[in-house]
Amino acid sequence: MERAALALQGEASVYTGLLRSLLLLAWMVEARDPYTGGHLWRVAHLAELLAEAAGFPSKEVQRIALAAFLHDLGKVGVPDSTLCKQGKLSGEEYQTVQQHAEIGLRLLQPHPLASMVVSVVHHHHERPDGKGYPLGLTGDNIPLDARLVAVCDAFDAMTSHRPYRAGMPVEHALDVIEAGLGQQFDAHLGELFLELGRAGRFSGVVGFCDDGIPLAHCDACGPVLVRDRTAQAGDFTRCPACKAGYRWVLSGASMLAVVDDEGSQHMGWTGSDGSLLDHLVERWAVLL
Ligand SMILES: [Fe+2]
Numbered sequence: 348m349e350r351a352a353l354a355l356q357g358e359a360s361v362y363t364g365l366l367r368s369l370l371l372l373a374w375m376v377e378a379r380d381p382y383t384g385g386h387l388w389r390v391a392h393l394a395e396l397l398a399e400a401a402g403f404p405s406k407e408v409q410r411i412a413l414a415a416f417l418h419d420l421g422k423v424g425v426p427d428s429t430l431c432k433q434g435k436l437s438g439e440e441y442q443t444v445q446q447h448a449e450i451g452l453r454l455l456q457p458h459p460l461a462s463m464v465v466s467v468v469h470h471h472h473e474r475p476d477g478k479g480y481p482l483g484l485t486g487d488n489i490p491l492d493a494r495l496v497a498v499c500d501a502f503d504a505m506t507s508h509r510p511y512r513a514g515m516p517v518e519h520a521l522d523v524i525e526a527g528l529g530q531q532f533d534a535h536l537g538e539l540f541l542e543l544g545r546a547g548r549f550s551g552v553v554g555f556c557d558d559g560i561p562l563a564h565c566d567a568c569g570p571v572l573v574r575d576r577t578a579q580a581g582d583f584t585r586c587p588a589c590k591a592g593y594r595w596v597l598s599g600a601s602m603l604a605v606v607d608d609e610g611s612q613h614m615g616w617t618g619s620d621g622s623l624l625d626h627l628v629e630r631w632a633v634l635l
Contacts, residue, residue: 362460362635367628369417369460374619376422377573380430384573384587385556386503388623391416392552393499393540400539401495406634413631414467415496421451421468433511448472448481463634466490471497476530494533498524498540501532506553517544517553557623563604567591572604575620583609 373387380386394415398408422430425447429440436444451468455461470493473479475486479497489497505520515523521544528537543549556562556573563572565586572586572593580597584604594607 359635363628363632365458365460366631366635367624369458369464370413370624370627370631371619372420372455373416374624376419379423379427380419385562386507387416387419388557389503389507389552389555390418390496390499393502393549394496396543396548396552397495397499397536397540400543401536409631410463410634411467411492411495413634414464414492415499416627417451417455417464418467418471418496418500419447419451420454421447421449424450424454433509445472445480467493467496469493471500473497474531475533478531489533495536498532498537502540502544502549503553517549521545557620561601563593563602565589565591565593565604566606574602574604576622577620578602583607 377384377387391412395408395412398411403411425444429436429443432440448469448471452465455465455468467490469481470484470490473482473484473489473493474497475489475494477483477485479489502520502524505523506514506517508514521541524532524537525541528534532540551559554562557576560574560576563574565572568586568589568591572584574584574595578584578595580595580602582595583592584595585592591606592608593604594609595602596605597603
């Protein structure tokens with residue numbers, strides 16, 4: 348191979364490696380936060396659907412989906428006592444959680460690919476009425492990509508189960524978004540989101556943690572068992588929130604989590620999902 352071609356190939360693999368390192372950071376968040384199994388995947392998927400519906404060019408759709416996958420990175424800097432607390436947060440604890448937007452920005456800024464994702468990481472909790480954080484920006488002063496991800500993030504938070512509360516039905520969560528149009532949520536993007544949701548476009552996203560992989564229910568505390576693509580029947584896992592042990596068993600075409608005390612002896616956290624990571628690197632390499 349010619350030198351120039353070799354150099355080009357080398358450069359491409361450096362960028363692919365950087366993308367891989369950026370995406371790996373998302374698993375740091377899921378490892379820290381036991382309640383958000385699959386949240387990053389779902390928000391990325393919803394953001395992709397919404398950005399497509401909003402008519403963004405395909406490369407921009409993918410950039411926004413990538414940024415959505417990393418939006419909560421700053422949560423790695425929130426103490427366990429707050430991040431893992433069951434039930435309502437105190438005012439002070441809520442302020443601590445809010446810092447994740449600023450922490451995410453500061454953590455990511457030195458990364459060579461940071462410019463693709465920082466505005467979403469920093470501003471996904473701003474609100475058009477200025478009551479959001481960290482800067483209290485209003486209306487169109489909030490970056491468009493962050494306004495888009497904010498709708499998807501809030502919807503997923505509402506429809507996801509927590510140990511201390513059940514997730515809202517999709518219809519109800521869409522009504523909440525409708526009530527907040529122009530105040531909590533961008534009016535135009537929010538309207539488009541409602542159209543998608545009411546047309547049933549979120550059916551393979553809500554309650555899933557990957558394409559075709561539904562979240563499994565932890566009998567003891569809620570549906571926070573995430574099965575990665577490589578999990579086999581017979582593998583053990585445990586609930587990251589309440590530590591109950593489980594084993595994956597095949598049931599027809601699907602896989603069920605069955606209570607098994609041996610599971611609690613295992614780490615439960617299998618690490619980064621290498622297969623999903625490969626898939627995402629391949630998908631988002633178009634952005635490099
Ligand atoms: Fe967040």
